[in-house]
Amino acid sequence: MTLTNLVFKSMKKNIKHYYLYFFALIFSVTLCFSFVTIQYNPSVVKALAASGSATAAFESITYVLYFILIFFILYANQLFMKRRSKEIGLYQLIGMTKGLIFRLLLIENVVLFTLAVGIGMVLGFLTSRFFAMILMKLIKNDAIVSLSFSMTAFSKSLIIFALLLVVVMLQIFIMIRKASLLSLFNAAKKADERIKKFSIFHMVMGIIGIGLIAYGYYDSTRLFSVGGATTNNLLINMLLILGSTIIGSYLFFRYSVALIMNLIRKSKKGYLKITDVLGVTTIMHRMKGNASSLTLITVLTGLAVGIMTLSYISYYSSESDARQLSPFDYILLDNKGIEFFDQLVAEGIEYEKTTFQISAVNVKMADLFNLDEKNAGYININQEAVSSVVSLSDYKKINPNAQLEEGETIITSYANVLSELLPLESKKKIQVNTSEKNYSLFIKEVREDEFFLSVLASAGSPVLIVTDELFDEIQKVQKPEITSQIGINLVNEKDRERAETLFKTLRERKAIEYDYQKTYKEYYDENIALNGMTIFVTGFLGLAFLLTTGSILYFKQMGEAEDERESYTILRKIGFSNGEIMRGIYVKQLFNFGMPLVIGILHSYFAVKSGWWLFGSEMATPMIIIIAIYVAMYTVFGILSGMYYKKVVKEAL
Structure with a gap:
């Protein structure tokens, strides 16, 4: 069998793992290329010509989008390499060298990446006019927007995506070079951290985690109060709030969730239903094992919701702010x-x-x-x-x-x-x-x-x-x-x-x-132009953050479903139905997707509440709308994850 045949057989076999990653990659490339193309659209350039800061903002956000894309691809690639560790180990067992395995993965990733980037750039070009029209609508500019191809945007994006492919292959090369045969067969079973028996120390750390989050929330409510901050300690207070909430979030997922689940399990005095086994117990171990990634997802969610809410507050308050002036x-x-x-x-x-x-x-x-x-x-x-x-x-x-x-x-x-x-x-x-x-x-x-x-x-x-x-x-x-x-x-x-x-x-x-x-109209037009531009670029960032966090959670659930396939087989053999097993899984899914989202929303709520009035005159409506959008999108990822679990459970017997 030639290497090319082996590549395509491997891709066909792994399509169940790669399909969402492939579409998420296409969507990421579409967002990035569309955003870059908008910068060079003649109608947009003319509309923003009076504002040099708008052009600079576009440029800055482009690099942020690229950073998010790189982070997402590297993180997702690491997860999939972990899922395929056993397959790579088998290749070594049959005599393939690490160099040959790397060449196989190189061809596979080049094919996958080239297809995704090609499709994404075509879609990005086609959707750039749609996004440009949204921007013009937001800044209330009646100019007609035409579909415009920019060679500068194309060449700039092509260079970035090519560099990204090089970085991905470097990551794969390092992972293959460092991995031993034994570690490859056990890599898929490893969580972010090694799980230890729950102890008094864990209980104390769980309480401290909740306390740190509570402290951060409390301190944020008095950040700008006359007695709560001065020009000298304002920055220190902000860093303390940020540090306490991030560390508190990590401790919450690492210890507090396990503490709460342990208390729930003990309250049942040994009488555990199948829902408890698949829900409470699994949550207790999985969440603390993946505390690092869940903390990252929570922080990204809070950051995205907070930034989008503040920008929408400014846009929503454009009229009232103009009336104040x-x-x-x-x-x-x-x-x-x-x-x-x-x-x-x-x-x-x-x-x-x-x-x-x-x-x-x-x-x-x-x-x-x-x-x-x-x-x-x-x-x-x-x-x-x-x-x-x-x-x-x-x-x-x-x-x-x-x-x-x-x-x-x-x-x-x-x-x-x-x-x-x-x-x-x-x-x-x-x-x-x-x-x-x-x-x-x-x-x-x-x-x-x-x-x-x-x-x-x-x-x-x-x-x-x-x-x-x-x-x-x-x-x-x-x-x-x-x-x-x-x-x-x-x-x-x-x-x-x-x-x-x-x-x-x-x-x-x-x-x-x-x-x-x-x-009044001059003040209003200035507010709309500035705030419309702001909410447009933060909307792009919000979509990128949402795609990143939601996809990572989904990929992790796919991995956990595969890890637990044998458990579902045993449960089916001893008489439990699909519905009974799925009820426990739904409880776990609710926590896996709901907990990072709820904690992230709470982080953003208290962050926004501490100084929202610096951005506008109305907080409730913009925040409710942004949260509703995020909840709806996370629900979609949760449903997709549930469908994948249902497929695994159905195939378990």
Whole structure:
């Protein structure tokens, strides 16, 4: 038999192991080549030409995708080499040299890899237009996207995939060279670590693992609190949280799961059902034996869900963030650019106008936020903040039900990042200062109404609403830089394009004095362009992480199913039905796929919760959507794994 015939017979025999690996490889190549091709699509290049950072982001994410692909291929190849160790040992027994075996595997991998890369690059090219259209949709660009082949993208990808094949063959060469004949026959039975009898030490380590995860979660909730972090120890706290959750995850899979399963098994007092034998006992030993890989999968899952959630929070909050920066469609300050109204009327554009008179006072930080030396953190408690002041009558234009008594104030326009770090409390007194007099005011209420251009609230300070009498008194002695704001909202959305042109023309002519007077639509378009690009690239990364973690779990389950084939044969011979055996297997599958997913989601939830407000104004909806996608995809891998087990059990007798 020639070497070529042996290669094809070997590939045919191992197709049951390779088919998902082959399709996963095709999918990975498709993702990578599609992403690289998008970078050179003329429509996308033109749309992102104004943003150099977008081009740099594309380039950076490409290398991350390549890294994920390399990691996935090397890890999967290691698993399959372990599954084929007995076959390689038999080749040696019949007299084949290690060099000849390597040549056999070399031809086999070159054929497999070439087919996968070829098919993947064709699919990547064909799907690149689809992904480019998604990108243009996300950034709300109406440009027509055509299918475009880039020789640069092709040659760059070909070089990367060729290097990857070389690395894979180097990995196989090292594994064959180092392996002894005896180790090859036992390699398939080896887990990540050697299993020892459960002891008191294991019990203590299991409790410590749960404790480390709990500590990481708790510390993440106070990471950005005033008393919980300073500019000096913020990085240290973040590293502590990261370290405790990763180490805690490893200890959880290595010891805690076994501890919990041991307690469940002991609670049954020796009366074990077939479900317990195939579920609880198997979970106890398999999980702690594969703790390293399960920890890696958990961390990757948490990382992917966290990154995708934060990017989606930013995209989801684009409109509300734009409204925080410009609460009205257009804003004029100090009556600069009032000819804008004449132009709107001349164009037949209907609008609504709201005018606010503005003054300012100084408020001591310690007084406003109830700070002292112990909990001030990075805040200077003796510092005074400049806060804008608006009269009650003006405020009633947006909140008609507002009421104030003499000596009272309402604090509003404080729904920003600073409000999460330094939350305000009502029902207390504060001192406000002017150049001539100090006033004691009682905070009646703290609200989140946004009606000021963001730059008017100095350093993010809140706006104080006071009685008309007090406002007039303050206005006489205080001379702020800006003394009035006119907010303009369009009545009909169809008029926005013309109104935008009029406003920008006035700004270019310097009829509007301040360059930072952007319109609401400009802020919104900037947010959409940036956040749309971000969620697009993180979506690609999320798909790559999902493919990697889900496939690795599936490959491991395939291996475990083959290892346990003899056990299923014995169980079938003593009278257990397929259904009874499968019920135990389903319990194990639920844990094998569900546990890394649940722990990973918990990691991402607490990580996102600690600072989600830095990225947007809504957390719940984006996170639920991302988690639902991940759960659905893991469920698909779980179902595929269950089907493979069912096939093995059916063939066991």
